Amino acid sequence: MSLHVESICVEIDGVTILDSVSLDVPTGSTVAVVGPSGVGKSTLLRVIAGIIEPTSGSISIDGVDISSLPVHERTVAMVFQNDQLFPHLDVSHNIAFGLDVTRPLMMRLVSSRRVRREWSKERKDRVTEMLDLVGLSGFEDRDTGSLSGGEAKRVALARALAPAPSVLLLDEPLTGLDRELHDRLMHDLGRILEKTGTTTVLVTHDVAEAKYLADRVEQLRACVHDPVPESP
């Protein structure tokens, strides 16, 4: 699905963080937003996800304005910089979280045993499929605390992709990993994005990484120096 971001402005405590930023991501493609740190890349992702409310501007998916929808109704998934895996849940429950919370209440309460069994089979298959996709087959019962940095990142990615989001947001997904792990994960990430065909916005400060993963690279400049940031 295509994402359209139209002249987003964000002002927090009187400081302009984003000044009229626009972005177009065609269906199934990946756009990387690069720029030095502190320029508002993360803020842009948060605005798209709905975590931060913009001062002005709009966001639409497939031409439908989602600006007024709360975060949990947007079907936009995000991989956070610190992964943010739920510490009280194991790997499989982390991945299935998006499926579990969006399961209709009626179905949870009054459905027949057959429906319930079907649902839990679908859920299990989806978790297995996601773990296979990110290369962590058999990790279902692992505790999140026991994962390495790279494994945690893969679980975070699997969790974001499990509900089949319309747009995937990646916030510095490869930062903080050592060289070898970085390269391996970068290849896998490229393969996963291509395979799932998810519309993706990737934020990074590493231009080489952006060029490898994205179909198009956009520059985001600090609005203090450049009052009108480049818009595509």
Add this chain to the structure above:
Amino acid sequence: MTVSIAHRSRHGHGRTRSRLWSLPALVVITFTVLIPVCVLAFEVVEPGALRSALTRSSVVDAIRFSVWQALCSTVATLFIGTVMAWILARYEFRGRRFAAVIVTVPFVLPTVVVASAFLALLPAAIERSFTSILLAHVFFNISVVIRLVTPLWSVVDPDLMAAARTLGASPMQIVTRLLLPVARPAVTVAGSLVFVMTFTSYGIVRILGGPGLNTVEVEIYRRAVLFGDVSGAAALAIAQTLAVISVIAFITRRPTRELHRLGAQRRPAPRWALGTVSFVVVLVLAPLVAMSLRSMYVDGRVTTSGWSNLVGSPSPLMSNIDMPSVIIRSAGFALIAAAIAVPIGIAAAIGLAQRSGPLVRAILNIPVATSAVVVGFGILITYDTTPFDIRSAWWLIPMIHAVVALPFVVRTALPVVQSIPQGLRDAAAVLGATPLRRWWTIDAPLLHPAFATGLGLSMALSLGEFGATSFLTRRDSQTLPIVIDQLLGRAGETAFTTAMAASTGLMLLTALIVVTFDSSLRT
């Protein structure tokens, strides 16, 4: 009061040496707790004794009341405590630190003071009732919940909630699927602790209770001291100790998940949070303020007679109690108890930090599982034959106070001991320091905070100890809490006002000690 000693061993030193460190604590606990409890158990060893003692109607009533009021107290405490924990963990507002300190104050107050405060606050119609016991228990225990739950919630990164929201969790689901489950281990432990503490509540129930309002703990006292039914009281004591041990085993068996420390920022507090905090702070302060005012009022007139009685000579209106010497005795006992508990407690912590078998840990945990009343009762019937008759020895009461304080001293010292990096000692050794010198130059200075906290804790606990003392006290060894209890039981305004003055003084003294010595309150 219950804490449990975490078991963790680090540096691989010899087992023998660690036993040596723990030895003084083990010896003291063996003689003051282990043997007396065994003697109590021996009292009820004959078949049927336990059952016949436990089926008496007053005993059944006491058990039923203990469980029922403990359940109610626990639910109410958990509700208020978790809401407060949430506000203190998530929101920033003016006076947040003040509120956080105020709600922890009740827990360090002597139970007798808490009871006095509620007698002063509540109207006569309900001052001795189920309601007043419930209120006092909530007042006393909210800080347990707040202390255990706040750390879990303050590590919940706002982004963790954002992650749940992007995955489709509604605001309600954030609470039910993320925040409550994350806090559940702490809530379970806090709930079990509050249950144990209210189930074994003694001082509060003895003063605020009455006919039909007795916990098992009070029933043990009544049977042993008032009716002289030793085997019945022993049966109750053993049954209660077993029940408490099983709850504590349940708490310590639960795996606690280490959470990654995530950065959490506090947001400005919304209006409901400010309102709730103000309400709880007022609720906590009200009984204490009422008690302080009541110590200066008689029949609507301001008077200092309550306070001057504390330093005056004995009068028949006050059962001829010599208040000045009681106060001096209490202070002396507190100093002796601290002088015993701190060195052997810190030594035991050093032993635990090195390496110790499960037996050593179990013995060090025994004073936690046995209530002070059971300890006092056990000592009373154990050391009653001539060569061992220590019941009238002047050092017995401060010694028991030290034993009551011991687990708390060990518990607060253990993290300090463990935080001393072995590397420092190695560095000193490489530079030529002998083992003794290493200890003196590295360990001793770094242990300083543990000494200070231990001193404060054991003095505060000794000043307020009521359970064991009420069994062992004699005319010439009465402490302040014992005297306050007696004064509250006496008719007449003079006695009551003096009790209020004594309670207020005890409250101020305890608060002063805790604030002076507890470094965690200052940072």
